[in-house]
Amino acid sequence: MKPRILVVEDNALNAELLRDWLELHDYDVAEAPDLAEARAAINSTRFDAILLDIRLGDEDGATLATWIRRQPTHQNIPVIAVTAQALPAEQKRVIHAGCSAYITKPIDFDRFGALLAGWIAASPNPSPPSSTSSTPHSSAPPRPSEPQTGPASRS
Numbered sequence: 001m002k003p004r005i006l007v008v009e010d011n012a013l014n015a016e017l018l019r020d021w022l023e024l025h026d027y028d029v030a031e032a033p034d035l036a037e038a039r040a041a042i043n044s045t046r047f048d049a050i051l052l053d054i055r056l057g058d059e060d061g062a063t064l065a066t067w068i069r070r071q072p073t074h075q076n077i078p079v080i081a082v083t084a085q086a087l088p089a090e091q092k093r094v095i096h097a098g099c100s101a102y103i104t105k106p107i108d109f110d111r112f113g114a115l116l117a118g119w120i121a122a123s124p125n126p127s128p129p130s131s132t133s134s135t136p137h138s139s140a141p142p143r144p145s146e147p148q149t150g151p152a153s154r155s
Contacts, residue, residue: 002026002027002028003027003028003048003049003120004027004028004029004030004045004046004047004048005022005027005028005029005030005047005048005049005050005051005116006029006030006031006032006038006041006042006045006047006049006050006051007019007022007029007030007031007032007051008031008032008033008034008035008038008050008051008052008053008056008061008064009031009033009051009053009056009082010033010034010053010056010057011053012033014053014105015031015033017107018051018082018107019031021109021112025113030045030047033056034056034057034059035056035059035061035063035064038050038052038064039064039067042068042071042074042077047077048077048078048120048123049077049078049079049080049116049119049120049123050064050068050077050078050079050080051080051082051116052064052065052079052080052081052082052099053081053082053083054081054083054085054090054094055083055084055085061081061083062081062093062094062097062098062099063097064079065079065081065094065097065098065099066097066098068098069098076123076124077123078100078101078119078120078122078123079098079099079100080099080100080101080102080103080115080116080119081094081095081099081101081102081103082103082105082107083102083103083104083105084104084105085104086104100119101115101119103115
């Protein structure tokens with residue numbers, strides 16, 4: 001079964017670029033242009049990873065990462081911030097909010113592909129045979145204090 005990825009991105013061109021790359025690399029993709037649609041998708045479908053734009057119009061995507069980490073059935077899903085905000089303080093804020101990793105736009109797709117594959121492989125609960133079922137997770141990942149680039153830096 002293909003890994004299922006949720007792309008939370010309000011810019012249609014950026015969403016299309018991510019979707020096209022993910023589908024080309026054999027991922028199953030769902031999209032949400034805002035936080036409300038993202039929460040609805042997360043509550044109805046089991047995802048292997050979430051790609052999260054931090055600046056969603058007037059909304060702060062980091063609040064979604066915090067919400068995910070507080071949900072017992074979703075707290076271990078890798079959440080990768082995909083944003084144009086490259087300042088170290090913003091990286092720390094986003095990681096502290098609950099994102100597993102951080103990658104800046106424009107995206108280096110070689111690095112991105114390795115990062116995404118590593119987080120999915122390290123996830124304690126890969127998708128069950130039915131991608132619409134939810135499986136409770138055993139524990140939340142630790143809250144890192146520094147930006148991460150891959151699952152090895154989780155510990």
